[in-house]
Amino acid sequence: MNPKSFKPFDERCYELLLKIPKGKVTTYKEMALVLGTKAYRAVGRAMAKNRDFVVVPCHRVVCSDGKVGGYANGVDQKIQLLEREGIPILRGKVVGLELVLYRF
DNA sequence: TCTTTACTCAAGG
DNA sequence: CCTTGAGTAAAGA
Helix, strand or coil, X not given: CCCCCCCCHHXXXXXXXXXXXXXXXXXXXXXXXXXXXXXHHHHHHHHHHHCCCCCCCHHHEECCCCEXXXXXXXXXXXXXXXXHCCCCEECCEECCHHHHECCC
């Protein structure tokens, strides 16, 4: 067994996402950091292709700037979901990202 | 191999 | 606000 027998990159993202409690969010950057990579894009890309808008709370992932980023089901939908969980969003950006940012 | 992509950072306009 | 360029990793052609 070699130390490189890691699960698919996508699966890693999902596991992390599932750890995010309600009312909290994470950034693509934090995800990549925890996964031990710097390919912030790979994280977002994994979501885009899977768009687990039911299995995985990918709507709780935003940009490091607090910008909502994107959503396979529609960015507007993502914003509604976040606001519903108690996360205020203004002009497509999370208000007080640090306050709702879940750190692993 | 090349291009595109739900990213990020830095720099210039 | 915008675009470039560089860094990085995965999917598709």
